[in-house]
Amino acid sequence: MNAAIPKLSLRNVTKTFPVKGGSVNVLNKLSFDVYDQDFVSIIGPSGCGKSTVFNIIAGLMHPDEGEIRMDGEVVNGLRGKVGYMLQKDMLFPWRTVLENVVLGLEVRGTPLKETKEIAMEYIYTYGLAGFEHAYPKALSGGMKQRVALIRTLIYDPQVILLDEPFSALDYQTRLYLEGVLVEAVETFKKTVILVTHDIDEAVALSKRVVVLSSRPGCVKAVHEISLSQRSPIESRSDPHFSEYFHTLCAELDIQTKAGS
Amino acid sequence: MEEILARQLTDGQNIQRFRKLLTPQKKATAVTIAIQLGMVVAFLLVWQFAVDQKWVSAFLVGSPAGIFSKLLVAVNNGSLWVDTKITVGEAIAGFLIGSLAGSFLGLSLWYSAFFARVVEPFIVAINSVPKIAFAPIVILWFGTGMVSKIMLATSMTFIIALIAAYEAAKNADKDLLSLMLALGSTKHQLFFKVVVPYSLPAIIATFRINIGFGLVGAVVGEFISSSHGLGHMIFSASSYYDLDTVWIGLFTLMLVGFMLYYVVDRVEQYLLPWKQADSGQHLRV
Numbered sequence: 001m002n003a004a005i006p007k008l009s010l011r012n013v014t015k016t017f018p019v020k021g022g023s024v025n026v027l028n029k030l031s032f033d034v035y036d037q038d039f040v041s042i043i044g045p046s047g048c049g050k051s052t053v054f055n056i057i058a059g060l061m062h063p064d065e066g067e068i069r070m071d072g073e074v075v076n077g078l079r080g081k082v083g084y085m086l087q088k089d090m091l092f093p094w095r096t097v098l099e100n101v102v103l104g105l106e107v108r109g110t111p112l113k114e115t116k117e118i119a120m121e122y123i124y125t126y127g128l129a130g131f132e133h134a135y136p137k138a139l140s141g142g143m144k145q146r147v148a149l150i151r152t153l154i155y156d157p158q159v160i161l162l163d164e165p166f167s168a169l170d171y172q173t174r175l176y177l178e179g180v181l182v183e184a185v186e187t188f189k190k191t192v193i194l195v196t197h198d199i200d201e202a203v204a205l206s207k208r209v210v211v212l213s214s215r216p217g218c219v220k221a222v223h224e225i226s227l228s229q230r231s232p233i234e235s236r237s238d239p240h241f242s243e244y245f246h247t248l249c250a251e252l253d254i255q256t257k258a259g260s
Numbered sequence: 261m262e263e264i265l266a267r268q269l270t271d272g273q274n275i276q277r278f279r280k281l282l283t284p285q286k287k288a289t290a291v292t293i294a295i296q297l298g299m300v301v302a303f304l305l306v307w308q309f310a311v312d313q314k315w316v317s318a319f320l321v322g323s324p325a326g327i328f329s330k331l332l333v334a335v336n337n338g339s340l341w342v343d344t345k346i347t348v349g350e351a352i353a354g355f356l357i358g359s360l361a362g363s364f365l366g367l368s369l370w371y372s373a374f375f376a377r378v379v380e381p382f383i384v385a386i387n388s389v390p391k392i393a394f395a396p397i398v399i400l401w402f403g404t405g406m407v408s409k410i411m412l413a414t415s416m417t418f419i420i421a422l423i424a425a426y427e428a429a430k431n432a433d434k435d436l437l438s439l440m441l442a443l444g445s446t447k448h449q450l451f452f453k454v455v456v457p458y459s460l461p462a463i464i465a466t467f468r469i470n471i472g473f474g475l476v477g478a479v480v481g482e483f484i485s486s487s488h489g490l491g492h493m494i495f496s497a498s499s500y501y502d503l504d505t506v507w508i509g510l511f512t513l514m515l516v517g518f519m520l521y522y523v524v525d526r527v528e529q530y531l532l533p534w535k536q537a538d539s540g541q542h543l544r545v
Contacts, residue, residue, distance in 0.1 A: 058438075059441070080443065094457045096534075103453075107443045108443075
């Protein structure tokens, strides 16, 4: 696995934000790799710069130092090549489900005529048939997040960035959407980076978990997760699940003690 | 005989059908309107009664009967219609020019934060002057005809629309903008796909306010110098202590403002269908 060129690699990424009367060093020489069709979770204590990593990869912020490589080449962020999902559904309230789903393709310049059919297919597959002309206002939280997921998948991005995408949902809906996500990622052979504070979710979904230290964030450890089951519900009953869970918990706990 | 029977039958069915048409919502609306009309009638009756009893002076407050007889004259000789047309025309023209140009400029300030910073103090300065104070200059520049009233209505509405549109554009949802940028959007796409639709509700809300200001501009312009229009009608009538005619002018303005408000309402429903969509669940309080 390590022999292959990483899909995405961060090298010594450092970011400092100016604040009143000084500056805050958020990321300090952060380096990690993501391989093709990898599913990497980033966990860490709150305020460790998880979302900053996310914004730097998406190309919304520039690192002060360090570089990002994609398929071995230095890039200036992955603008136009990433799918992007946050805790907020970020649906456009003035667009119908169908119009929201095709947003990424529209930005890319594909005319609606060409995308409508495939969009309808996705909408049907993910159980939103009949809602294609509804506005987001009329949908439940889980449905909205499903629309956001379709919007991300249909765009066919090189890397999918997820920043706590399900943390605002109830547990049942979350389990269901985790399943949908894992299945979709397998089917479409996607590379995923998931930022989460939910250790449980990180273990259940990922192939690898990157643990960040408290601020300034740098990689503290990378754990390979190998569970026999990939579905989020079954993986939780894997005998090794709690082992991984406790290892990661312990790692985060030590940091909180050291930090305080 | 059979024919009559048959007709009665269908009549009966029609009544049945009519009853079915009266859904609870429609009934509630009908009751609301009936109460509102009743209040207006009661107000007019009390007013007339108070004048008849000499509790208040008809000379100083006018009277519904006097208003009605003057109204008949003004309607019959067509002068009310002409005055209304002129004032409404001025107000609408000024409103459209001011609101559209203001909104357009306000939105486009989003494109350059630098330019926006440069002009911001000037906008604030102009806005802090009561716009009506421009009236004498506007009339000097544009004469005493309709153009000066249109310009006055424009100046009343322009800055308000500009500030509202600029504020709304500035506050466009950062997360949606980030998402668009991550998807590789250009600045142009950001503007048309996020900033404009995001600002539209605020812009249209300002239209609602501006419709009133358009009328203010037209009427005040007519107060200052004019030979036609509702403002002229009110102003000249009041100088003869003809309160009945003043009321006709005021009520007509009220009615016009009311109707224009509903026009904006319909425009809003047409432009913002996503604002209307709701789940149909209403809370019982």
